[in-house]
Amino acid sequence: MSVPAAAIEEAFRREGGRVLATLIRVLRDFDLAEEVAQDAFATAMEQWPRDGVPDNAHAWLVKTARNKAIDRLRRDKRLAEKKGQIQLEAEITAALPDETADAAPAGLEDDRLRLVFTCCHPALPLEAQVALTLRTVAGLTTDEIAAAFLVPPPTMAQRLVRAKAKIRDAGIPYRVPSEPELAERLDAVLAVLYLVFTEGYAATAGDVLVRRDLCAQAIRLARLVNALLPDRPEALGLLALLLLQDSRRDARVDAQGDIVLLEDQDRSRWDRPQISEGLSLVPHALRASPPGPYAVQAAIAALHAQAPSSAATDWPQISALYGVLARIAPSPVVELNRAVAVAMDEGPAVALPMVDALAETLGESHLLHAARADLLARTDRRGEAREAYERALSLVKNEPERRLLAKKLASLG
Amino acid sequence: MQYLLIIYAEEKKMASMSEAELGKIVTEFGAYSKSIVDSGNFVAGGRLQPTSNATTVRVREGKTLTTHGPFAETREQLGGYYLVEARDLDEALALAARIPGARYGSIEVRPLHSMPQVAR
Numbered sequence: 006m007s008v009p010a011a012a013i014e015e016a017f018r019r020e021g022g023r024v025l026a027t028l029i030r031v032l033r034d035f036d037l038a039e040e041v042a043q044d045a046f047a048t049a050m051e052q053w054p055r056d057g058v059p060d061n062a063h064a065w066l067v068k069t070a071r072n073k074a075i076d077r078l079r080r081d082k083r084l085a086e087k088k089g090q091i092q093l094e095a096e097i098t099a100a101l102p103d104e105t106a107d108a109a110p111a112g113l114e115d116d117r118l119r120l121v122f123t124c125c126h127p128a129l130p131l132e133a134q135v136a137l138t139l140r141t142v143a144g145l146t147t148d149e150i151a152a153a154f155l156v157p158p159p160t161m162a163q164r165l166v167r168a169k170a171k172i173r174d175a176g177i178p179y180r181v182p183s184e185p186e187l188a189e190r191l192d193a194v195l196a197v198l199y200l201v202f203t204e205g206y207a208a209t210a211g212d213v214l215v216r217r218d219l220c221a222q223a224i225r226l227a228r229l230v231n232a233l234l235p236d237r238p239e240a241l242g243l244l245a246l247l248l249l250q251d252s253r254r255d256a257r258v259d260a261q262g263d264i265v266l267l268e269d270q271d272r273s274r275w276d277r278p279q280i281s282e283g284l285s286l287v288p289h290a291l292r293a294s295p296p297g298p299y300a301v302q303a304a305i306a307a308l309h310a311q312a313p314s315s316a317a318t319d320w321p322q323i324s325a326l327y328g329v330l331a332r333i334a335p336s337p338v339v340e341l342n343r344a345v346a347v348a349m350d351e352g353p354a355v356a357l358p359m360v361d362a363l364a365e366t367l368g369e370s371h372l373l374h375a376a377r378a379d380l381l382a383r384t385d386r387r388g389e390a391r392e393a394y395e396r397a398l399s400l401v402k403n404e405p406e407r408r409l410l411a412k413k414l415a416s417l418g
Numbered sequence: 419m420q421y422l423l424i425i426y427a428e429e430k431k432m433a434s435m436s437e438a439e440l441g442k443i444v445t446e447f448g449a450y451s452k453s454i455v456d457s458g459n460f461v462a463g464g465r466l467q468p469t470s471n472a473t474t475v476r477v478r479e480g481k482t483l484t485t486h487g488p489f490a491e492t493r494e495q496l497g498g499y500y501l502v503e504a505r506d507l508d509e510a511l512a513l514a515a516r517i518p519g520a521r522y523g524s525i526e527v528r529p530l531h532s533m534p535q536v537a538r
Binding site: 128174175176177178180182 | 419421504505506507508510511529
């Protein structure tokens with residue numbers, strides 16, 4: 006019998022993540038789990054073309070990896086001593102999933118969910134949570150993650166080593182938290198996914214492609230979390246928000262690699278099927294009372310996505326939603342965005358004092374001065390607008406945004 | 419696993435509390451201590467006298483240097499501790515969150531190295 010490579014690859018893709026997650030639970034060691042998982046995949050590559058893909062591929066791979074782990078423990082005395090060999094072997098054997106189970110366990114029993122919560126444990130530094138999630142749940146290599154976050158590979162490698170060491174040495178457990186902790190811990194998971202997304206979203210043409218891939222990874226992870234923990238309004242809200250923001254990816258940057266603002270984007274280049282998917286999730290996300298911040302942000306993104314043009318956007322509703330956001334998750338940036346929406350709804354003169362009120366808290370942000378400059382220009386106060394753009398230019402940190410501000414300044418005449 | 423739950427608080431704040439407020443905190447600590455003894459988590463614990471009664475000792479190049487005060491001036495000062503036995507970090511963190519001092523100070527949760535040779 007000759008099994009097509011595609012069928013085998015499909016099995017790996019489907020089961021790979023869960024196999025690794027199960028092995029981490031059984032072996033309680035990230036590195037050992039990864040090594041024996043690789044060994045098991047290699048064995049599968051040898052045997053499956055001949056014997057066919059097994060009915061329960063997950064169990065086959067885990068059992069094969071388990072045996073390789075026991076082999077390693079027997080061969081490597083140092084490793085065995087560290088792990089308390091006899092005890093571990095017994096635990097490994099006892100902890101295996103039922104080989105006769107047909108369906109893959111889903112939901113709270115899913116090892117991938119345990120893995121996600123462990124990687125995003127608040128006891129780990131936030132940047133380590135991000136790195137570990139991308140490494141073990143999303144399967145990116147250390148080099149890929151380093152490139153994505155513009156950090157030297159050895160630094161990223163060290164970050165991962167220390168995180169795994171803390172998990173082992175401080176006793177971070179491998180479990181899904183039970184209610185009521187679960188809601189708070191889920192917020193932490195969503196925050197990590199959002200961070201991955203915004204890191205990728207900030208990348209523009211000219212940056213390494215893997216940074217843009219971060220958006221796709223974040224969406225994939227958000228889908229996984231929703232599949233494993235269904236019906237959670239904030240998790241649905243995050244997925245909706247990511248889908249809707251990402252739908253604009255092909256219109257955000259022009260042929261020269263420069264930023265195109267939302268109001269100037271060619272909306273025919275937005276990903277409509279993705280928008281539909283995002284829109285369908287928004288009502289479910291808004292179910293909670295009060296709604297969560299991701300749900301509200303998704304609702305705002307939905308209004309933009311449904312508008313045929315900037316002028317035809319439901320600005321009063323967006324303004325109101327920013328008002329809600331300002332109550333449930335207040336921040337100066339939310340206030341700034343609200344002012345921008347108010348300017349579109351009620352005119353720049355009304356919004357200007359709102360922006361001025363943020364001068365102290367956001368004084369060092371180029372975004373504040375850029376927003377001020379725009380409002381000043383629209384109220385014919387060109388001299389002051391020029392100064393504000395210059396202030397923004399003195400503060401902006403990345404090149405594409407700098408070029409945009411320079412263009413705006415030049416267009417003032 | 420054993421964890422040290424290290425209680426930090428601003429001594430100034432404590433000093434400015436009324437008799438009634440302090441009494442309430444002492445009662446709460448008493449209740450907490452009893453609860454973790456009952457649950458089997460308690461190994462040891464104590465309330466430290468203020469840093470005004472602290473003395474720091476260092477020995478450098480054979481010379482003993484003794485100075486008045488804590489090892490360093492910090493915004494919050496070490497006020498007490500619990501040594502607990504817990505299944506994992508989550509259990510230790512849950513124990514720490516229930517310490518009355520967590521509401522106005524900070525609790526550092528530090529795992530101990532396991533020492534298999536040490537007799538219990």
